[in-house]
Amino acid sequence: MTRSRPRARGRRTAGTALAPLPPTRTMTIIAQDPSLVVNGAMLTASITIPNERLSAGPRGYRVQVVDYDASSNRWFVPLDASVYGSIEEPSDPYEPTSRRTRRQDPLDDPGFHAQNVYAIAMRTLAHFERALGRRVSWSFGGHQVKIAPHAFEEANAFYSKENEALLFGYFDDGHGRRIFTCLSHDIVAHETTHALVDGLRPRYLEPSSPDQAAFHEGFADVVALLSVFSVHEVVDYAVAHATRSRRTRMVDVARLTIERLQDGVLFGLGEQFGEALSGVHGSSLRRSVRLKPSVTLKDAPEYQQEHTRGELLVAAVLQAFLSAYRERLQTLGLTTDGRLPASRVAEEGADIAERLLTMAIRALDYLPPTDVTFGDFISALLTSDRETRPDDSRYRLRTHLAAGFAGFGFEPSSSFGGEVGRWEPPPLEELTYAYVHRESLQRDRDEVFRFLWDNRGPLGLCDQAYTEVGAVRPCQRVDLDGFTLRETVADYVQILTVRADELESLPIPGTRKRIRRPAGLDDWQTIRLLGGGALIFDEFGHLKYHVRNALLSPDRQSTRLAHLTEAGFFEHRADAGERFAALHMKGLRPSMPAVTREERPWR
Ligand SMILES: [Zn+2]
Numbered sequence: 001m002t003r004s005r006p007r008a009r010g011r012r013t014a015g016t017a018l019a020p021l022p023p024t025r026t027m028t029i030i031a032q033d034p035s036l037v038v039n040g041a042m043l044t045a046s047i048t049i050p051n052e053r054l055s056a057g058p059r060g061y062r063v064q065v066v067d068y069d070a071s072s073n074r075w076f077v078p079l080d081a082s083v084y085g086s087i088e089e090p091s092d093p094y095e096p097t098s099r100r101t102r103r104q105d106p107l108d109d110p111g112f113h114a115q116n117v118y119a120i121a122m123r124t125l126a127h128f129e130r131a132l133g134r135r136v137s138w139s140f141g142g143h144q145v146k147i148a149p150h151a152f153e154e155a156n157a158f159y160s161k162e163n164e165a166l167l168f169g170y171f172d173d174g175h176g177r178r179i180f181t182c183l184s185h186d187i188v189a190h191e192t193t194h195a196l197v198d199g200l201r202p203r204y205l206e207p208s209s210p211d212q213a214a215f216h217e218g219f220a221d222v223v224a225l226l227s228v229f230s231v232h233e234v235v236d237y238a239v240a241h242a243t244r245s246r247r248t249r250m251v252d253v254a255r256l257t258i259e260r261l262q263d264g265v266l267f268g269l270g271e272q273f274g275e276a277l278s279g280v281h282g283s284s285l286r287r288s289v290r291l292k293p294s295v296t297l298k299d300a301p302e303y304q305q306e307h308t309r310g311e312l313l314v315a316a317v318l319q320a321f322l323s324a325y326r327e328r329l330q331t332l333g334l335t336t337d338g339r340l341p342a343s344r345v346a347e348e349g350a351d352i353a354e355r356l357l358t359m360a361i362r363a364l365d366y367l368p369p370t371d372v373t374f375g376d377f378i379s380a381l382l383t384s385d386r387e388t389r390p391d392d393s394r395y396r397l398r399t400h401l402a403a404g405f406a407g408f409g410f411e412p413s414s415s416f417g418g419e420v421g422r423w424e425p426p427p428l429e430e431l432t433y434a435y436v437h438r439e440s441l442q443r444d445r446d447e448v449f450r451f452l453w454d455n456r457g458p459l460g461l462c463d464q465a466y467t468e469v470g471a472v473r474p475c476q477r478v479d480l481d482g483f484t485l486r487e488t489v490a491d492y493v494q495i496l497t498v499r500a501d502e503l504e505s506l507p508i509p510g511t512r513k514r515i516r517r518p519a520g521l522d523d524w525q526t527i528r529l530l531g532g533g534a535l536i537f538d539e540f541g542h543l544k545y546h547v548r549n550a551l552l553s554p555d556r557q558s559t560r561l562a563h564l565t566e567a568g569f570f571e572h573r574a575d576a577g578e579r580f581a582a583l584h585m586k587g588l589r590p591s592m593p594a595v596t597r598e599e600r601p602w603r
Helices: 099-102 111-134 184-202 212-230 232-243 258-266 271-276 282-289 308-334 342-366 372-388 397-406 445-454 500-505 554-566 576-584
Strands: 026-030 044-050 061-067 145-153 157-160 166-173 178-180 250-252 339-341 466-478 484-499 524-536 544-551
Touching: 026 111, 026 576, 044 111, 044 232, 061 111, 111 145, 111 166, 111 184, 111 212, 111 342, 111 466, 145 372, 157 184, 157 232, 166 184, 184 212, 184 342, 184 554, 212 232, 212 308, 212 342, 212 372, 232 250, 250 342, 258 500, 282 308, 308 339, 308 342, 308 372, 308 397, 339 342, 342 372, 342 554, 445 466, 445 484, 445 524, 484 500, 500 524
Parallel strands: 061 145, 145 166
Antiparallel strands: 026 044, 157 166, 166 178, 250 339, 466 484, 484 524, 524 544
16 A cells, blocks of 8 residues: 655756745736727737646635636536646746637637636735735635635626625627626726735725715725836837837937826827716726826815725825826936836836735724724824834835825824824823733733733723724735834724613713713714724834823714714614625616625625
């Protein structure tokens, strides 16, 4: 009888030497969407994603494509797994020179649609994991998200927590052309981001304020936008479009004005497709770029709605991207008589987009877990970036981001030690660690709870409320320049349910202010007050930051309750489970296809 030997990690090459497995692989995707055609061919890109042994679908360790169409009740047979090669030698079946691509237009090939969603979802997940320096879970708790690239015939695409799935629709554009939302890079990245942000900050779906409602949409668009611009092929195209030059040519930096960059980067992209999709995500990116900075927009009635308000967040980050890019090119141009190779100009753009994307994702850990505002996002961006990337002299991204938001009237929620936008450290000298094990603080929820309870006074917790520690996550964050930072992030929420007639008598330590009772509520109506904090521990288990929204904050709770009353929340409760579908239906045909759980064989 022969016994099989345990498989060594790695592959055998000539002799007995073990070569390491390739950590990444490349896959061909559509660079932006099918309407971006260069020299008569749709612009594709080759992106790098984590390597793995794929099953037919493709189905991998975090993303599983399940190509079932509920509208026509049919399955698309997945490509045989062998087309993706082995883990030792991965292959890309849709690489532009491959036989498959030459034989059939990838646009007509459901297998290519499946690869496109798989690769973009994996790249988005990899961006999150690299930025946060740890594994990142999907919101629904399972390990694998299902993606249906042809889920239903409808101009819609959304993340469904209940189905643990990203669902992409298709539709006819009225001119006999079939539009597939699964082929739009920004739509796929946007929906994937919803599933990841909801996992990291589940309370952001709670009713709170116009900012919180807009944050999910705006943030998902920011990730989508920067994800597209960090693809070299897209920036190459944008630079060529803006300067009317070829990639091999020298570019006159002075010709790259902000207006031309905006035009080249966005207006030239997917115009037709954007029109067909008006109301679905990709198009909002194109609208955001047209927004001229103005400090009054944020108070205008039309910018209180979640999608339009989300555009302000996108526009602020986009302004930061464009001004950082412009400044960088000017600086480089000064030393080269104002001329740079087009390829270098494109590389700088992709690099800035990649860094901004990393900053935006990293900021999530430095946000309060409840009731987020855009000001909190600015503070989180600036503080977390300072921790990981102390030297910002190359692109001055922090300065450009603060200026981008200020242009739309948004200021950081905090400043400390003369640094605008820095979160205030906790009262270090008042904290006790006497009853906790520092090492356990880096992984154990109960240990973190003990720390919180022991320090509930100095940390300003409400000891009457239900308190729960969410997750405790050790991270190792590595900057693109090689700087490494180890920290542990944990978060907790506090919930206090009171009757309307109890609100104004709630004792609030340290102040005589009271939470104002909203008008029109009966005495017996219950109100749920939420608060919470993000705890950032350094590598030695000391608390560095406590980013919180105190439960008993009279001003914040009064403002929130007034907003909810005005929005009719106490009259009609929205079902959070249907939120993404409802959000994404705005401006679209009102009928949803009957996609029931029973019709989903993958459940
Ligand atoms: Zn969305």
